[in-house]
Amino acid sequence: MIIPADGPRMELRHLRYFVAVAEERHFGRAAARLHVVQPTLSMQIQTLERELGGLLFERTSRRVELTEAGEVLLVEARRTLAQAERAAAVVHQSLSGQTGTVRVGFSGVAMLSGDLISALRQHHDTYPNVEVTVQELAPLRQAELIGEGSLDVGFCPRSKFDPDIHCRTEKISAIRLIAAIPSGHPLASRATINYTDLNRKQVIVYTHDDVEDLSLEYIRSQGQEPIVVHRAATTLGVLALVAAGLGIAVVPDTTEQIRIPKITFRPLLDPEASVDLLLLSRAPETSGAVNAFLAIARAGISL
Known part of the structure; x- marks a missing residue:
């Protein structure tokens, strides 16, 4: 779980869901990519938006677009997920004796x-x-x-x-x-x-x-x-x-x-x-x- 300095709490899975929707620009395709049902994905994104206090996407009937806040979060989310993957890889190498x-x-x-x-x-x-x-x-x-x-x-x-x-x-x-x-x-x-x-x-x-x-x-x-x-x-x-x-x-x-x-x-x-x-x-x-x-x-x- 990630706790920003201003208080909102985010989990890594929220960031993964957010990045998938941001890259696919479509909830249906993002849900299929994540192997979850679309209502679950929509609910998780809404939870993230409530935690952060604002909209991350502008939704239309055909696609979704990132808001300015969403663009900022996308950069940080990708960086955070990459660091989390690196940390997991380093720990795995240590536990398995590779380092x-x-x-x-x-x-x-x-x-x-x-x-x-x-x-x-x-x-x-x-x-x-x-x-x-x-x-x-x-x-x-x-x-x-x-x-x-x-x-x-x-x-x-x-x-x-x-x-x-x-x-x-x-x-x-x-x-x-x-x-x-x-x-x-x-x-x-x-x-x-x-x-x-x-x-x-x-x-x-x-x-x-x-x-x-x-x-x-x-x-x-x-x-x-x-x-x-x-x-x-x-x-x-x-x-x-x-x-x-x-x-x-x-x-x-x-x-x-x-x-x-x-x-x-x-x-x-x-x-x-x-x-x-x-x-x-x-x-x-x-x-x-x-x-x-x-x-x-x-x-x-x-x-």
């Missing part, structure tokens, strides 16, 4: 797994007008920012999240864990590695905001107690310490794609040696652009 912004957080492991890259590529192909920003963040930080509303989506390995953080987690895939060993280390000559081989060995682990590293949990779950000598917040940091000969690390197998000298990768024999890759989001999510991105990310889930 807007998606803010994505990710850990290095998620990028190497291919899940993030695949989601970004397919989303851009489907929704090229949506702006997507990406930022490398530790898992806990991703969850915190999503809970605060300053991040929309996260990709990260399973972590110990604060239960008070309002963040939804979904498993995307499982990433195998392997051993990253300094090339000069005695274990580097082995074809495969058991968790028992890591007992009392110097290891390098991840640290995510002081949360205990997941790979360390796996080692300890096998009854082994390694010696933690260093911690690093990122995969590249962990691998840098391994390459420097400072210890062994249990890392996702996707890290083999990173060619770093003086590191030997070896598979772990334990069939349970894996870590879940998670998709983080809000629940419920009201942004059409974010929901469209999440739909694409979920469609690519390979469990």
Whole structure:
């Protein structure tokens, strides 16, 4: 409904009826164009004229002509209807995810797994007008920012999240864990590695905001107690310490794609040696652009 400054109230349908009569110069043809009966159309135009306080048409037996006030209203009515159609189109694009912004957080492991890259590529192909920003963040930080509303989506390995953080987690895939060993280390000559081989060995682990590293949990779950000598917040940091000969690390197998000298990768024999890759989001999510991105990310889930 439109409320002009001087008080009269008009509805968009009144303006559509008015424009049809103004363009057809005939109530019968305008009624047929609008798919309404002529008496209904005449009544709506009379209602509009009463609201505005004057005649909009001069009626004759054969046709109708616009009054001066009608000519003025025709210009404004066309402008108003066009703006209303544009507003509806823009809102539809937003709700359907065709426009807007998606803010994505990710850990290095998620990028190497291919899940993030695949989601970004397919989303851009489907929704090229949506702006997507990406930022490398530790898992806990991703969850915190999503809970605060300053991040929309996260990709990260399973972590110990604060239960008070309002963040939804979904498993995307499982990433195998392997051993990253300094090339000069005695274990580097082995074809495969058991968790028992890591007992009392110097290891390098991840640290995510002081949360205990997941790979360390796996080692300890096998009854082994390694010696933690260093911690690093990122995969590249962990691998840098391994390459420097400072210890062994249990890392996702996707890290083999990173060619770093003086590191030997070896598979772990334990069939349970894996870590879940998670998709983080809000629940419920009201942004059409974010929901469209999440739909694409979920469609690519390979469990």
